[in-house]
Amino acid sequence: MPVKITIDIFSGRPNPEVEISGKEAQDMLERLKPGAPLAGEEAERAATPILGYRGLIVEQTGTPAVKELPARFRATAGSLVGRGLAHKAADPDFEQFFFSTKGASSKVKEVTKIRALIKEELPRAIDLRKKLVLQLPPFPIKLLCACAPLYEPAWWNDSGQKQFNNNCYNYASNYRTDTFAQPGRAAGAMYTALTCASVLPAAVADALEDTPGANNKCPAEGHLVALVIAPNIDFHWFRKGRNGLWTHKPGGTAVTNVDNSGHLITDPRTANRGMYTDFCTFMVVKHGHIKIN
Amino acid sequence: MDTSRSTKEDRIFTAGVSVFSGRPDPAWTLDEETGSRLQQLFETLESSEEPATPAPPLGYRGAFLRDDSGHEWLAYRSVVTHTAPNRSEARRDPGRKFERALVDSAPQGLVPPGLLAQEFD
Numbered sequence: 446m447p448v449k450i451t452i453d454i455f456s457g458r459p460n461p462e463v464e465i466s467g468k469e470a471q472d473m474l475e476r477l478k479p480g481a482p483l484a485g486e487e488a489e490r491a492a493t494p495i496l497g498y499r500g501l502i503v504e505q506t507g508t509p510a511v512k513e514l515p516a517r518f519r520a521t522a523g524s525l526v527g528r529g530l531a532h533k534a535a536d537p538d539f540e541q542f543f544f545s546t547k548g549a550s551s552k553v554k555e556v557t558k559i560r561a562l563i564k565e566e567l568p569r570a571i572d573l574r575k576k577l578v579l580q581l582p583p584f585p586i587k588l589l590c591a592c593a594p595l596y597e598p599a600w601w602n603d604s605g606q607k608q609f610n611n612n613c614y615n616y617a618s619n620y621r622t623d624t625f626a627q628p629g630r631a632a633g634a635m636y637t638a639l640t641c642a643s644v645l646p647a648a649v650a651d652a653l654e655d656t657p658g659a660n661n662k663c664p665a666e667g668h669l670v671a672l673v674i675a676p677n678i679d680f681h682w683f684r685k686g687r688n689g690l691w692t693h694k695p696g697g698t699a700v701t702n703v704d705n706s707g708h709l710i711t712d713p714r715t716a717n718r719g720m721y722t723d724f725c726t727f728m729v730v731k732h733g734h735i736k737i738n
Numbered sequence: 739m740d741t742s743r744s745t746k747e748d749r750i751f752t753a754g755v756s757v758f759s760g761r762p763d764p765a766w767t768l769d770e771e772t773g774s775r776l777q778q779l780f781e782t783l784e785s786s787e788e789p790a791t792p793a794p795p796l797g798y799r800g801a802f803l804r805d806d807s808g809h810e811w812l813a814y815r816s817v818v819t820h821t822a823p824n825r826s827e828a829r830r831d832p833g834r835k836f837e838r839a840l841v842d843s844a845p846q847g848l849v850p851p852g853l854l855a856q857e858f859d
Contacts, residue, residue: 613759679759705796719797720797
């Protein structure tokens, strides 16, 4: 009865996994047997995605040894959720056991680092799930920016070719070139200084449309981006997503949805942008119209 | 016939600073002697179990050293992380000696001095 357990914690990097079998797997599944059914909103709270540690994904990879458990389910904050499953675990402290020195997490690669991270993340995740305020989505669901790209960080954050060779300009324009694209280079009109006055016309040469009066409102066609400058040092771009929030990709690093204060970005004009102190303008990227390199 | 060439090829080290978003980050080549000296400096640091402090997305995010055999040393604030194929190890550097030595090895003017002053002063 082999069992695969995935520690669901990362966004860009692959999650750590461990496979166990025999008595160890049997003991683990005993602890995970369904107890009392979850009541009221408990099931939805357990299944709601959160940032950071999200629980353990348990997969019975062979013939399921415990019939009451589906082949794949999530164990989080003492609860179990999966197909036909919304119950408390027989051992509600299962995760604490799993991450202890006696637990199967000892077999995970780089376990010391993971434990240090989990020490902070586990109580935070449990507390967060208790406090989650569930909001019913309005009906019909209103898309704030229907034409804007989805926030799909995992697509860019591959710790390889896509991530390292595409920068903020690639991400904002949703255009992968693998060349660390520079405003104006494709049009033979690259910027000559790191100022709004120089980078803005270079982006216009790439067919981005300057919309200084956009005032953080989504365009009817295309999606909104914002140009900011660290004077004489560098430029940076943000893009507005389908949910109305802004995201960005600082150079060759991972895509993120937070600013330098760790806050979600509702308006790049007021976000903590570190050294990128000059807000230049909003611009519109019309899909299929632009050319960058 | 060239008889002066060493039988053992020198390692090539690349150093750099992770700081820009739009422009490529500044990077420079180090000779074997400087790279090895930095590597020895790392070896003098104490092991750390603490995870490295995450850098903010925009601005200075640390300095790196890489060799041509897949080893990378990444220094940010008081932790230096060495990553080699199939393993990684963190060491404490409370005085930021490794990070400063790495940044100081940059050719003059390559890294905007104002940025470094803000970070290290």
